[in-house]
Amino acid sequence: MSMTRRSSWLGWSILLLGFAFLYLPILLLMVYSFNSSRLATVWAGFSTQWYGELFRDRQLLQAAWISIKIAFWTASASMVIGTMAAMAMTRFKRFPSKTVFGALVTAPLVMPEVIIGLSILLMLVSMGGLFGLPSKGVVAIWIAHVTFTISFVTVVVSSRLQELDRSLEEAAMDLGANRLKVFFLITLPIIAPALLSGWLLAFTLSLDDVVIASFVAGPSSTTLPMKIFASVRMGVSPKINALATLMVLAVSTVAVLGWWISARADKRRQRDMQLALQENG
Amino acid sequence: MPVDAKPEAIALNSEPGYLSIRDLRKEFDGFVAVDDVNLDVRKGEIFALLGGSGSGKSTLLRCLAGFETPTKGTILLDGQPITALPPYERPINMMFQSYALFPHMTVEQNIAFGLKQDGMAKDAIARRVGEMLELVQLQKLGKRKPHQLSGGQQQRVALARSLAKSPKLLLLDEPMGALDKKLRSKMQLELVNIIEQLGVTCVMVTHDQEEAMTMATRIAVMDQGWIQQIGKPDDIYEQPANRFVAGFIGSVNSFEGVIDEDLPEYVTVRTADFPAPIYVGHGITGYEGQPVAFALRPEKVHIAKEEPEGDTNKAFGVVEDIAYFGSHSVYHVRLPSGAKILSNFANMKRWDSDGITWNDEVWVSWDDNDGVVLTS
Amino acid sequence: MSATSPLTSGWRRWLPGARAGVIGVPYLWLLLFFAIPFLIVLKISFAKMAVAMPPYTSIVEYVDNAFTVNLNLGNYTALFTDSQYVVAYLSSIKIAVISTLLTLLIGYPMAYVISRLSPSARNIAMMLVVLPSWTSFLIRVYAWIGILDSNGLINRTLMSMGLIDEPLRILYTPVAAYIGIVYCYLPFMVLPLYANLVKLDNRLLEAAYDLGAKPWQAFLRITLPLSRSGIIAGCMLVMIPAVGEFVIPEMLGGPDTLMIGRVLWGEFFNNRDWPLASAVAIVMLILLLIPIIIFNRSQQRELEGKLA
Numbered sequence: 001m002s003m004t005r006r007s008s009w010l011g012w013s014i015l016l017l018g019f020a021f022l023y024l025p026i027l028l029l030m031v032y033s034f035n036s037s038r039l040a041t042v043w044a045g046f047s048t049q050w051y052g053e054l055f056r057d058r059q060l061l062q063a064a065w066i067s068i069k070i071a072f073w074t075a076s077a078s079m080v081i082g083t084m085a086a087m088a089m090t091r092f093k094r095f096p097s098k099t100v101f102g103a104l105v106t107a108p109l110v111m112p113e114v115i116i117g118l119s120i121l122l123m124l125v126s127m128g129g130l131f132g133l134p135s136k137g138v139v140a141i142w143i144a145h146v147t148f149t150i151s152f153v154t155v156v157v158s159s160r161l162q163e164l165d166r167s168l169e170e171a172a173m174d175l176g177a178n179r180l181k182v183f184f185l186i187t188l189p190i191i192a193p194a195l196l197s198g199w200l201l202a203f204t205l206s207l208d209d210v211v212i213a214s215f216v217a218g219p220s221s222t223t224l225p226m227k228i229f230a231s232v233r234m235g236v237s238p239k240i241n242a243l244a245t246l247m248v249l250a251v252s253t254v255a256v257l258g259w260w261i262s263a264r265a266d267k268r269r270q271r272d273m274q275l276a277l278q279e280n281g
Numbered sequence: 282m283p284v285d286a287k288p289e290a291i292a293l294n295s296e297p298g299y300l301s302i303r304d305l306r307k308e309f310d311g312f313v314a315v316d317d318v319n320l321d322v323r324k325g326e327i328f329a330l331l332g333g334s335g336s337g338k339s340t341l342l343r344c345l346a347g348f349e350t351p352t353k354g355t356i357l358l359d360g361q362p363i364t365a366l367p368p369y370e371r372p373i374n375m376m377f378q379s380y381a382l383f384p385h386m387t388v389e390q391n392i393a394f395g396l397k398q399d400g401m402a403k404d405a406i407a408r409r410v411g412e413m414l415e416l417v418q419l420q421k422l423g424k425r426k427p428h429q430l431s432g433g434q435q436q437r438v439a440l441a442r443s444l445a446k447s448p449k450l451l452l453l454d455e456p457m458g459a460l461d462k463k464l465r466s467k468m469q470l471e472l473v474n475i476i477e478q479l480g481v482t483c484v485m486v487t488h489d490q491e492e493a494m495t496m497a498t499r500i501a502v503m504d505q506g507w508i509q510q511i512g513k514p515d516d517i518y519e520q521p522a523n524r525f526v527a528g529f530i531g532s533v534n535s536f537e538g539v540i541d542e543d544l545p546e547y548v549t550v551r552t553a554d555f556p557a558p559i560y561v562g563h564g565i566t567g568y569e570g571q572p573v574a575f576a577l578r579p580e581k582v583h584i585a586k587e588e589p590e591g592d593t594n595k596a597f598g599v600v601e602d603i604a605y606f607g608s609h610s611v612y613h614v615r616l617p618s619g620a621k622i623l624s625n626f627a628n629m630k631r632w633d634s635d636g637i638t639w640n641d642e643v644w645v646s647w648d649d650n651d652g653v654v655l656t657s
Numbered sequence: 658m659s660a661t662s663p664l665t666s667g668w669r670r671w672l673p674g675a676r677a678g679v680i681g682v683p684y685l686w687l688l689l690f691f692a693i694p695f696l697i698v699l700k701i702s703f704a705k706m707a708v709a710m711p712p713y714t715s716i717v718e719y720v721d722n723a724f725t726v727n728l729n730l731g732n733y734t735a736l737f738t739d740s741q742y743v744v745a746y747l748s749s750i751k752i753a754v755i756s757t758l759l760t761l762l763i764g765y766p767m768a769y770v771i772s773r774l775s776p777s778a779r780n781i782a783m784m785l786v787v788l789p790s791w792t793s794f795l796i797r798v799y800a801w802i803g804i805l806d807s808n809g810l811i812n813r814t815l816m817s818m819g820l821i822d823e824p825l826r827i828l829y830t831p832v833a834a835y836i837g838i839v840y841c842y843l844p845f846m847v848l849p850l851y852a853n854l855v856k857l858d859n860r861l862l863e864a865a866y867d868l869g870a871k872p873w874q875a876f877l878r879i880t881l882p883l884s885r886s887g888i889i890a891g892c893m894l895v896m897i898p899a900v901g902e903f904v905i906p907e908m909l910g911g912p913d914t915l916m917i918g919r920v921l922w923g924e925f926f927n928n929r930d931w932p933l934a935s936a937v938a939i940v941m942l943i944l945l946l947i948p949i950i951i952f953n954r955s956q957q958r959e960l961e962g963k964l965a
Contacts, residue, residue, distance in 0.1 A: 011770040015782070018767040022789050022843065025800035028810065032803070085683035089960045095680060099957070104687040106956040110893055110949060112901020114918045115938050118925065119694035122935070125711050126697050147690040150683065158960050170348055171381035173368040175442070176398030180675055185394075189385045204791050211903055215925075225795050232799050232908065244796040251791045259784060263777075272429040279431060 026248055033241035050242040057239060060227055067207055067224035070138060074145040075203035081146065082153025082198055087183075089154065090161040108151040117215035120144045124216065136218035144216050145206040152205060153198035160194035161187075193262075299324035299482055300345075300450055305354035307340050314340040315351070316506035322499075327476060327483045329497035331490060333529075337506035339454070342486045346375045346452055359449055369398070374448040378455040380439040382427040388414075388438050389423040395446045413441040416475060433464055440472065444479065451476065453485035457492055469495050490530050494518070502526050518578075523657040527576040532611075534577040534622050540654075543569045548654060549593075550575050554620040560593040562649030567656055574655040581651035582624040584612055584637060588644050595646035598622065600639055612637065614645055695942070702935035703728045713932050732936035742920065742937070746944065749917040752831065752906075753899035756838040760895050761888070763839065764846035768887075769880075771847075772854035783851060790844045798837055798908050805833050805909070829911030837905040842898075846891040853887025854880075886955055893952035897945055917941055 033051070037044030054060065085105050088095075095101075108116070120143065124135035134140055164187065172182045188195075210225035217226060231237055298321030307315040315337045322328045330338040343349040345356065347368030356364045363371050374395065382391050389410050396406045414420045417437035427435055436459070443451060456472060457465040473496050476483050487493050493500050494514040502509045502517065502525075509529075510522040521527035527535060538552035538559070548565055549558040550573060559575050567573065589595050601621070602613035612624045622645055626633070637643060704713040717726055736742045771782045789797065804810045807824035815821045827833050857880065865875040903918035910916070917937060925934040 011773070014766045015770050018763060018843075019785060021763070021840070022786070025797050025804060025840070026789060026792065028803060029796065029800045081683050081686055084679045086960075088680045088683065089957075092676070092680065101680070101684055102957040102960065103953050104684070104692060106953045106960070107949060108687075108691060109956070110897035110945075110952055112898050112918060112941065112945075114901050114903050114921045115698075115941060116691075118921065118934060118938050119698045120690055122697045122701055122931070123690065123694035143690060147686070150687065154683075155956075155960065165379065165381065167377045167379055167381040168383060170346075170368070171375070171377055172383070172394070173348075174346060174373070174375045175395030175446070176369045177394075178367070178369050181398070186383060208793055208795065210795055211922075225793065228793070228795050228799075229904070232795070232802075240796060240799060244793065244800070247796070248792045252788065255784060255788055255791065259781070269428055272426075276429050276431045276434070279434075 029244040033245040050238040054239045054242045063224045063227040071203045071206040074206040075199045077146045078149040078202040079199045082150045085154045086157035113211040117212040121215040138221045140216040149202040156198040160191045301357040308352045326498045329493040329500045330486045331493040332503035336503040338486045372449040374443040375452040376443040392442045417441045451481045451483045536575045540571045554618040577652040579623040580625040584624040589646040600641045698935045704932040705729045706930045732933045745915040745917045745920045748915040757896040760846045768847045768850035831914045834906045834910035834914045837909040842895040845894045849890035850887045
């Protein structure tokens, strides 16, 4: 039918335009990371000098290391706390002030970063060193990052928890496992992929944040995004292009690897199920 | 075999059964799902809770399993009150409708799960798992994961898992629900064999009356949260306690009428659908003038072209519809009053069904004791 | 009738510590580091800037056995009377709303087309949509500088094609900010829309066609209304944070691109006026309160799951 062909033409062009829009800047960055000229707009020949400069920039690498550390601990704490919140929202039907809890869990998803950054800084300052919490520094950044990433983990994990067949957990209880054992022996192994997604999401959000970190960072805890932001305001540096290219390659590799592994596992599952059907039950 | 007490009086034995449910009530936000249920299940019985959706049978089962806490009432198992116990402390195991096999564990690990929770020794567990696999004929499939099994195989694993701990009570939730028809009949008998072989007391929930009648020792018919009738399958079929049970089990011809004569040896019922009052060959507890329903199973209705002898329990009508089922045919006969009466006719000889056809004028008749008078 | 299971009721029988912990830990954390800080911000918005550590005056003082409360309303009067602040708020809302609409116009068709692909193609497509957001958004915004500059990709292409004589001024104007916001927030619009559209039963549309509806009619009267919750979620996820955006207008927008996030940043970092920055934040929160509540309501329902 000409109608479907026309509409699929339209559909495909919309999609391609959209992807072109999304990927154009990234491709440009990658291309110009190999540009021998400083100018990001004039191609002057192939060169890998900026990669060399990147790896010689001690301060940048230092900031990168700090960011990765913070992101790692943020993701880990966020995954645990976010999963708890997800369990509370999906498995506990009623507890006092559940609506308040729900509001606390969903609001950070949309809160402007400047507000989060300012408020946590002021909170830590007001606490005046209570519990040994400094108002600035790596720990402060970690606290702030965990706070705003919890909600994202909760969304990912609770959607998986809802899809989980309740009768699996009931069967485990029926067979003698108390609720704690049910969680660790049955629920957790099954939702593990969602937990991993949440961890990765929190990791990326933390690694990428410049606004919140700026409020609570101390003099010795400059993060990578802060460094990039500062250097970009001073002028174009192609080192940034090189950095961007490396990040894109790293992320793409992980993403493609993850997709390939899960696609293969899916295909094997399908094959197994087919075989089982063919056998006599 | 002794005749059971009249099913109308849901009589409780003077001593409580192996499983004893008293005054059980479960409400959800004002909606009464289980309405003051009393029940006794004997040791080694297969007891079926039969009803449509919303009848409360599943809620009752979940109360037994421990997944619902009753609003009121008590449950005793082998003398022990279990009403307040959490599911993992009850000596009860359930086979779920969806089987609920743990997808990340092998068949052996699934079956061993309950035993591990009890802290059984490793070799004892391995032995027991082997026994269970043998019981359900899945010896070679121990290392497989659930998604590598067919539906029938998954059911057997679910059964093995629920029997591994030798529970005092086995619960079955719509056991044949996920199987196709052919497999269903085969598995019904296999399941009963295994359960009886082990001597396990069993309560099952089903909406399929054929399944209940095939598998159960006794059946409780439930509707809207309370029990309509308890009894053996043939008692329930031949002596339904009320209109609901009569209509729920199998098909039934039902005619509203009024008791004309009420005597100890017989009763006559005057109806608008038959010219002469219906003669029922046994006495009932009732009174003259009482509005009742006369229930008659289609297989008890004879159909013939010639007028049968006698002056009662017969009627003249026209064949309106014939449903051919291969093994038998169901004739829909329209009576002069406008009512329809169904008659099952087994096609005993080939082309038996050719005898009577559409728009034939026929006589339907039945024996004096083939029908039941229903007062509720 | 919803079946409650002991997973969701009778929690008193849980190891009391475990249940309290599972609810308590996130509750306490978020209360302490998300909710209560807002009160602190409110308190400090009534202070005055001071040369001290921390750089503001205290509000409550205990003098002569009595508490005195000094509330400084100067910050708020400044916000409401000084036109630059009022303009910044209004401009932020305007930019956020327009950006949201643009993102919706681009994101909805994308989400729609992807949701109609085969399952394996869908997953790849969604992965491609989300992939850019996994790389530094800061660097991607920075890339737009190179594209929108007078010597950048767009201008050079248009000039070499002879369509324009002089370079267009895109960079450092509000237009660049729009482009930047749409670019960065597009995945946040596509994701909830896709999640919603993918659940749409194709047979509903088939029934509509069967009854005589043309494709555009079926879209308007069936698809669009049913995707309402996705549209709301997507729009809120873009609009609310966009109001307080800092990095994008700072890097791409020029001095004409007034946004309240930049104002807050400027007051805090450049003027060291923490109390004024706090007041800016409080007013921003009040403005965003209703959209946040709308989003919150629909999200809570999503999180809890469609209960029977």
